[in-house]
Amino acid sequence: MDLFLTQLLNGLVYSVLLFLVSAGLALIFGLLGIVNLAHGSFFMLGGFVALSVTAATGSFWLAMLLAPIPVMAVAGLIEVVFLRRLYARSQLDQVLLTFGLSFILTDVTETIWGKGLSSLQEPQGLREGVSILGNVFPAYRLALLAFGFICAFAIWLVLERTRAGSMVRAGVDDARTAMGIGLNVPALRTATFAIGGGLAALAGVVAGPLLGVFSGIDVEVLIPAFIVVAIGGLGSLRGALIGSLVIGFADTLGKAYIPGVSMFLIYFAMIGILLVRPYGLFGQDPAGG
Amino acid sequence: MVEKRSQTPSATRRGLVRGAGLVTAGSLVSAFPMPAIAQVTKSPIRIGCLNVYNKAGGIYGQAIFEGLQLYLDQVGGKIAGRSVELLREDDEFNPQVALQKARKLVESEKIQILAGPLGSHIAAAIAAYMKKAGTPWIVTGAGSTELTKGRLPHMFRATFSNWQVASTMGAWAAANLKREAAVIASDYLAGHDIADAFRDSFVKGGGKVVKEIFTPPGTNDFSAYISDLVTSPPPMTYVFYSGSDAIRFVKQYDQFGLKAKSDLIGFQSTLDADTFSGQGDSALGAISSSIYCETLDTPENKAYVDLFREKKKSYPGVFDESGYTAMRIIDDAAKLIDGNVEDDAAFAAALAKTNIKAPRGPVSFDQVTHQAIQNVYIRKVEKVDGVLRNEPIATVANVGDYPPNKA
Structure with a gap:
């Protein structure tokens, strides 16, 4: 049996998990221009509500x-x-606000659900292992893989092929002109932020059986999600997908084959990519370069 | 200019008033000399609780604090006839912060004893200062084998040492379980400490460690390591994790079907009362070693568990009991010196005489290193009435400190 193929599969599953977290983050940055440090809190809240x-x-x-x-x-x-x-103020103000909100949401979560460690049980029918490549692979992880790609496809479909999607894209490209032609950009922003938060919450639910549900998981998922978004290019959904794959594979294969540096490998990957492409793989220089 | 001039006389006036007050107070004191002891006895005993209360490890710091509090409430909030103030400081798991907070507790807050911390790196960071200060110090969490090597005269580790727990498991597993094991542990001080202690005694008992893996703390996905183990499963796997890592590893170990192929054994924090809610049935049947077991059939433990469960639905874990017993030890020592805890040397001498029956069993201190001498239990995760619990399957009585620490 080929261990390497299993490790590739592991990397793919982890990439999907990263994509589910970072998709909402990228979407929100794209339309609102907000670096949402409370995104991990939405993920955590989703897990706790579940x-x-x-x-x-x-x-x-x-x-x-x-x-x-x-x-x-x-x-x-x-x-x-x-x-x-x-929106009219500096990015630092926005970062401070969402950072503060993340503290408040953590406190709220701990008040309602406590500080204990919990996790979600996989749904019946996905608890067993499936035999592939001569080895047991958890059925839930395979289902997660499929779900992640369905989500990616669905988000793409909505953005590229629906009227709502073209409105969002118009808002991203040029909010002022979009308003000029009668689009309700403020409502669009509210909807996008809510949907981005909902995506994070959904990620929190499906990640529950693997990563657990507890106060503190917000920070643990936020960091890799930001690395993904930085690599992919802030605000780019395609970037989030590619960034997730880069980090998912780098992390998994690093752990498997060069465990000594696995803790730093994803950071090396980020530094390497940002040196060559400072705005990420699919990001655009705000100065128009 | 005008304002400045108007301030000067007022300042002088205030100074005059203060001076007069001092004179009055001074004359009062000399007129009615108060016995110093009586004053001291009435003031509350101040206990500094330096620990991590947020972030990773926060649940354990919190458990220790609640343990201290639980004992204190049980005895009516008084120790040796004196009321008690718990002064809680968060070390943030940061050695620099910890040192500042320790100074603050000792110098500004004038504590009589320090209880804490959880982190071994925190304990190491404040050790030199605490030695100089001479304030008695009860260690409630930090398990590093090294810590008691320093033989601080006023420091007492009222909880486990990593060596105590892990080496007992190594010897017991080699004699009673399989002869080959893989070791997987968190890649920081405690992880290496525990892996070393397990390996040494396991090998000495005739066992062989076939693979050692260290993983970064806070690992999200263990699949890469687990897939590696699955390809040629060792007969058993010895595991050290705590907190969220413990939950994820144990769940993922089961999800990949490895549990059926390789027996899961581990350090106490990997399979403790506080991890079961997250691990669920994935923990079932796993074996661990610990200084405490929530189902010990002794009157002391039953009374403690009942008391604990009045407040919480869950069972107590190692750190809950460590906090509780630490306060019991402080109480006994303070009684022994009639509450005169201001005398550091006398207080420390009383602490050294500790000999109690705690929920975990008999506890006394090594007279050289001040490590608690206590039982180590081999526990198995069982499900009783739908609730996961550790059941003791073997007891290794009165395990002391790492021998080289005493040499």
């Missing part, structure tokens, strides 16, 4: 369906009440 839903109903699928809803509401509220006032 924990409550599964505790009450026993259904993982229901948790996947329901958990993003309250998180989208929270995100939407944050956009309307706080972020809206800051």
Whole structure:
């Protein structure tokens, strides 16, 4: 049996997980220009809401369906009440605000669900291993892989092939002109921020059986997600996908074959790519270069 | 100019008033001399609780603090007839911060004893200062084997040493389980400490370590390491993780079907009462060694577990019990010297005489290194009434400190 192929599969699964977290982050930056440091909190909240839903109903699928809803509401509220006032101000102000919000959301989470360590149970039917390449591979990870690609395709489809998607793209490209031709850009921003938060929450649910659900996971997922977005290019969804693959493979193969430097490998990858392409693989120089 | 001039007389006036006050107070004191002891006894005993309360490790720091508090509440908030103040400081798991906070507790807050910390690197960072200060210090978490080698006269480790727990498992596993094992541990001080202790005694007992893997703390995805083990599974795998790493590793180990091929054994924090809610049935059947086991059938432990479960639904873990027992030790020592805890040397001497039956079993201190001498339990994860718990399957009685530390 080929260990290398298994490791590639592991890398692919981890990439999908990273993509699910970073897609919302990239989307939000693209349209709102906001570096959202509270993104990890949305991920964490999604996991905790799912924990409550599964505790009450026993259904993982229901948790996947329901958990993003309250998180989208929270995100939407944050956009309307706080972020809206800051678009005209410096990026530092926005970063400080979302950073502060992440602390508040952590406190809220700990007040409601406590500080303990929990995790979600895989749905029935995906708990067993599947035999591939002569070895057992967890069925849940394969399902996650499929789900990740479906999500990527769905997001692409919405952005590229629907009216709502073209409105968002118009807002990204030139908000002023978009408003000029009658698009309601503020509403578009609220919706995008809410959907980005909902995506993070969904990622928090599906990652629950692998990564667990606990206070502190917000920071743990935010860091790799930012690396992904930095590599891919801030605001680019395609960049987030490619960035996830780069980091997912670098991390997994690094752990497998050069464990001594695995802790730093993803940072080396980031530095290497940013040296060659300072705005990321698919990012654009804001100065128009 | 005008404002400045108007301030000067007022300052002088205030100075005059203060001077008069001092004179009055001074004359009062000389007129009615108060016995110094009586004053001291009435003031509360101040205990500094230096630990990490947020971030990774925060749940353990919190558990230790709640343990201290639980014992204190049980005895009515008083120790040797004196009320107690717990002064909580967060070391943020940062040695620099810890040293500042330790100074603050000792010099500004005037604590009589320090309880903490969780991090071995934190304990190492404040050791030199605490030695100079001479304030008694109960270590409630930091397990590094090295720590007691320094033989600080006023420091007492009232909890486990990594060597105590891991080497006991190595010897027991070689004699009672399989003869070959892989070791996988978190890549920091404690991980190497524990892996070394396990390997040494396992090899001495006739075992062989076939593979050693160290993983970065806070690893999200263990699949790369687990796939590596799956290809030629060792008969058993010895594991050290804590917190979220413990949850992820144990779950992923099971998800990849490795648990069925390679017995899961580990260090106490990997399979403890506080990780079961996250690990679920993936932890079932795993064996670990620990200074504590929540299902010990002793009157001391039963009373403690009942008390703990009045507050919480879960069972107590190692750090919950460590905090609780640390306060018990402080209480006993303070009683022995009639509450005169201001006398550092007398307090430390009383602490050294500790000989109690704690929930974890008998506890006393090594007279040379001040490491707690205590039982180490071999525990197995079982499910009773739908709840995962550790059940003791073997006891190694009165395990002391790492012998070279005493030499």
